Amino acid sequence: MRIRIGIIGGAGYTGGELLRLLINHPHAEIVFVHSNSSAGMPLHKVHQDLLxxxxxxxxxxxxxxIDVLFLCTGHGEARKFLQANPPAAHVKLIDLSxxxxxxxxxxxxxxxxxTIQFIYGLPELNxxxxxxxxxxxxxxxxxxxxQLGLLPLAKAGxxxxxYTTGITGSTGAGQxxxxxxxxxxxxxNIxxxxxxxxxxxGEIGQSLRHWQPDAAIDLSFVPWRGDFTRGIFxxxxxHMALGYQELENMYIDYYTNHPFTFISREPIFLKQVVNTNKAIIQLEKVGEKLVVHSxxxxxxxxxxxxxxxxxxxxFGLPEDTGLRLKAGYF
Incomplete structure (x- = not known):
């Protein structure tokens, strides 16, 4: 199978990562990479590792x-672009904004x-x-x-x-x-x-309500800027009355058929997942409190x-095609 691909906004971080993946994808053919600011320049002029x-x-x-169009534009720009440049009926769309x-x-x-209806693209849910x-x-x-840390609990009601905290690398802020x-x-600095x-x-609450539609879920989230380039912890x-083993079994059962999400009994850390498509989850139970790390x-x-x-x-391919990547461990 050959999948012909167009990319809108290929000069930024997400566009660059998409290019690195698709250049080595066994079924991908990149037809064009759109960028007003970089038009006429080779990709490796912007993404120098692609030389x-x-x-x-x-x-x-x-x-x-093309068969699929990826939109790697700024937030608010994808809708405007598609309205100004309506895609052909056969073209599938994947919007990263x-x-x-x-x-x-x-x-x-x-x-x-x-009328085009967008589906929320979390494979572990949809x-x-x-x-x-x-x-x-x-x-x-x-x-x-x-969401990956909470979905099994939501499914169980x-x-x-x-209370959630999370720290992200500087690439999360864009280029x-x-x-x-x-x-x-x-x-x-943090x-x-x-x-x-x-x-x-908003999207987190929407996904959790998929499994608990009538629940009053109160999620308090404090994000942090970290002093590293990539990764999220x-x-x-x-509060959780269930014991550790029952919880672990619940998580293993939920993710058994999902190729990128794994449960660890050992303390987890960013270097396990950086440069990969993995998500790793660890559960810690202390008394009546549960902490889910992801x-x-x-x-x-x-x-x-x-x-x-x-x-x-x-496109009916194995989910992990072109995505078995090596972690930047050292």
């Missing part, structure tokens, strides 16, 4: 001779009465729907890690009041420089931000890797 990997040039032109993640925003109305979808809203990075993404600010108001809370704390690479399982995972599902 010797490809001679593809960025372009400002669009082509309809937050434009279509929430149910009330998941419908795109185009000229000629064409795998069957993803397989038959025309369009996917790829989840956020914090959202992915938090055990979620109520949850454009800001005061808090400069090396001199990030080095030897900071809480968007306390209790992070933009991913989440810890969610809650780790992912924010640019892979939290963005571009999950997008390729969704593409594989949409």
């Amino acid at each position: 010797g990997e490809t001679e593809i040039l960025f372009t400002s032109e669009l082509h309809q001779e 937050n434009d279509f993640r929430l149910a009330e925003q998941s419908t795109l109305e185009l000229a000629g009465n064409d 795998r069957d729907a993803i397989r038959t979808a025309r369009a996917i809203a790829n989840p956020g990075c914090f959202a992915t890690s938090i 055990f979620l109520n009041e949850i 454009s420089l800001s005061a808090t993404s400069h090396f001199s600010w990030r080095s030897n 900071q809480a931000y968007k306390t209790l108001t992070h933009q991913h809370l 989440i810890s969610s704390t809650m 780790v992912i690479d924010n640019l892979l399982k939290g963005a571009s890797g999950q997008a390729v995972q969704n593409m594989n599902l949409m």
Whole structure:
């Protein structure tokens, strides 16, 4: 099978990671990589590690001779782009922004009465729907890690009041420089931000209500900026009467048929998942309290890797095709 691919916004971090994956994907053919700012330049002029990997040039032109279009644009830009450039009916869409993640925003109305419905692209929640979808809203990075830590409990109906903290690397802020993404600010430094108001809370709550539709789930989330480049470490704390073994069995059963999510009995850490599409979860039970730790690479399982995972599902390929990656362990 050959999957012809177009990419919108290929100059940023998520676009670069997507290119690195697709160049080596056995069924992918990159037809074009769109970027107004880099049009005419070779990909390796922007993503310098791709020197010797490809001679593809960025372009400002669009082509309809594709099977799937990835949108790696800024938040709020994907909807505008698709309305201005309606895709052909046969083209599948995978959007990496937050434009279509929430149910009330998941419908795109185009000229000629064409309506596109986006499916929330968390395979561990919506795998069957993803397989038959025309369009996917790829989840956020914090959202992915938090949800993977909580979904088995939600399915069992055990979620109520949850306190979550999470720390992310500087690549989570995107490629454009800001005061808090400069090396001199990030080095030897951490900071809480968007306390209790992070933009991913909406999609997290939506997914948890998939399993507990009538529950009053109260999730308090404090995110942190870390002094490293990539990865997310989440810890969610809650009251839990069940014993450790019953909880572990619940998690193992939930993720048995999902190729990228694993349960560890040992303390987990970022280097286990950085540069991979894995999510690793660890449970700690102390008295009546449960802490669920989860780790992912924010640019892979939290963005571009999950997008390729969704593409594989949409085109009937094994879910892990092109995604068996080596961790940057040392």
